[in-house]
Amino acid sequence: MDKAAIVGVGMTAIEKNKVHDGFADMAWEAVNLALSDAGMSIDDIDNVVTTSNDFWDGRTISCMAVSDASGARDKNVSCVEGDGTFGAFYGLTRVLSGVYGTTLVTAHSKGSESVSSLITNASFDPIYERSIGMDMISAGALQASAYMHRTGTTAEQLARVSVKNHGNARHNPKAQLPLSIDVNDVLASEMICDPLRKLDCSPVSDGCCALIIANEDRAKSAAKPPIWIRGAAFCADAYHLGDRDLSRADALTRAAKKAFAMAGITDPAGRIQVAELYDAFTYQELMWLEAMGLCPDGQAGSKLEKGAFDIGGRLPVNPSGGLLSGHPVIAAGLIRMAEVVRQLRGEAGDAQVKDPSVGVAQGVNGLCGQSHCVWVLSSIRP
Amino acid sequence: MSTLLDTIEPMIYQSQISVPYTWWAGDTAGRFLRSLRDEQKIMGTRCDRCNRVFVPPRKTCPTCFTANESWTGVESVGTVIAVTVARRQLAAIPKKVPVVFALIKLDGADTALLHTIEGIDPDRVAIGMRVRACFTDQAGATIDAISHFEPVE
Numbered sequence: 001m002d003k004a005a006i007v008g009v010g011m012t013a014i015e016k017n018k019v020h021d022g023f024a025d026m027a028w029e030a031v032n033l034a035l036s037d038a039g040m041s042i043d044d045i046d047n048v049v050t051t052s053n054d055f056w057d058g059r060t061i062s063c064m065a066v067s068d069a070s071g072a073r074d075k076n077v078s079c080v081e082g083d084g085t086f087g088a089f090y091g092l093t094r095v096l097s098g099v100y101g102t103t104l105v106t107a108h109s110k111g112s113e114s115v116s117s118l119i120t121n122a123s124f125d126p127i128y129e130r131s132i133g134m135d136m137i138s139a140g141a142l143q144a145s146a147y148m149h150r151t152g153t154t155a156e157q158l159a160r161v162s163v164k165n166h167g168n169a170r171h172n173p174k175a176q177l178p179l180s181i182d183v184n185d186v187l188a189s190e191m192i193c194d195p196l197r198k199l200d201c202s203p204v205s206d207g208c209c210a211l212i213i214a215n216e217d218r219a220k221s222a223a224k225p226p227i228w229i230r231g232a233a234f235c236a237d238a239y240h241l242g243d244r245d246l247s248r249a250d251a252l253t254r255a256a257k258k259a260f261a262m263a264g265i266t267d268p269a270g271r272i273q274v275a276e277l278y279d280a281f282t283y284q285e286l287m288w289l290e291a292m293g294l295c296p297d298g299q300a301g302s303k304l305e306k307g308a309f310d311i312g313g314r315l316p317v318n319p320s321g322g323l324l325s326g327h328p329v330i331a332a333g334l335i336r337m338a339e340v341v342r343q344l345r346g347e348a349g350d351a352q353v354k355d356p357s358v359g360v361a362q363g364v365n366g367l368c369g370q371s372h373c374v375w376v377l378s379s380i381r382p
Numbered sequence: 383m384s385t386l387l388d389t390i391e392p393m394i395y396q397s398q399i400s401v402p403y404t405w406w407a408g409d410t411a412g413r414f415l416r417s418l419r420d421e422q423k424i425m426g427t428r429c430d431r432c433n434r435v436f437v438p439p440r441k442t443c444p445t446c447f448t449a450n451e452s453w454t455g456v457e458s459v460g461t462v463i464a465v466t467v468a469r470r471q472l473a474a475i476p477k478k479v480p481v482v483f484a485l486i487k488l489d490g491a492d493t494a495l496l497h498t499i500e501g502i503d504p505d506r507v508a509i510g511m512r513v514r515a516c517f518t519d520q521a522g523a524t525i526d527a528i529s530h531f532e533p534v535e
Contacts, residue, residue: 058399115473117473117474120474121473121474126403126405127405127408127411127525128411128438128496128525129525131476132496132498133474133475133476135472137472138472138483141466141483142466143464144466145464145466146463146464190470191469191470192468192469193466193469193470194466238445240438240440241464241494242485242496243493243494246463246485247464
């Protein structure tokens, strides 16, 4: 692959309810932060990809409504419906096409403005499934039951993911839910859908993230050293939950293998120094780690208990606090990428991992991880 | 602006998008739903290349990307392969909680059907349980013609 890099990142604070900012206002803030981070002006942006979801936004062609605030007027602007990592993938391909030297990618949503359960219920098939009333949480709970049944992962181990990530968020000024909690607090929180308790679930959030991808030539003019895209791949599984082995994430395994191979990494567990994963629920962080080959199958829970995934551990996972500490749907995966960029630049403050040079970010689209997008990022030029 | 909002309620616009939809079941789902209504029988489609039976039936096999040409009946008894008990009355749930959601692999099928389980203490549901489909003639040709599953004695 030709060389491309992330040269600017910007994100709003992740909040429960952003009463001061509409969709375009959030985009304006994130885009300007990304431009200033890159030392660029909007004139340096060759094209724009916005990422959003019409159902969440409650409007048709929602992506075009933020185009003005994203500086897209008089430019080629295109849209992706799905997680921000998929928008970024499209943005990357546009840079690699040679037509554009830079792509600005944005992703936004405001979970506070609708009813999450009804929105995610509508992702189920209307003929076969929707009427029984499942949503993202009950679907996640089904997957958690299958994963725990197969691997023997315990509720206490799930709780430790929550303790770690909410604890990490205390060092992230943009996180929504920094919490000092222990395992007992998680296990005493409200049972929403067995085995998922309230503190096993990510919150409803508002937020926007923007990042700028540049080709090698244009990356030279950026204000900060570029963070190189060493590998990027995505892969989807079957749509119906009952068609998949829900206890595994085969699509993630395929996407990760491809992304690591592009980066020349044969031993991801040994080489990756920081990971930002899509922990919409506690069990997912463990499941995704195993599926990506960052940990042997079924052992993520016990390694977590030994501190392997702490900020000071062997492989720090979600040092930002992850989705458990703030989950603006759509923006969530792009935020994972931005957080890895901050880590690789050494800008993560008290959440900083010691001298990482290679990191991985993951985004998810679809219920129970139907499709995954994996990014291998590095401060080292390929 | 920011101090203004500290002292007054922010402006909000409350609305609701209500658009009627008519989703045609199509030939494949239509045949399945008719069998539920008329015969209380659960049908699946078979991929003759993968030798897999899909319930609910699909016209195409997601694995080998060919058309599923043949139909086969499956049992109305099956095994729970994933299960959860919804305890909070989430907005999408039409019945009063606790509600048990499960993926059920019916005998003779290779994929699992999403549905609810009733007639059991929710604390006793578990993966591996055997359950049986219960039908109603009140739901017409819809998936709700299977009203729920219940444990096999």
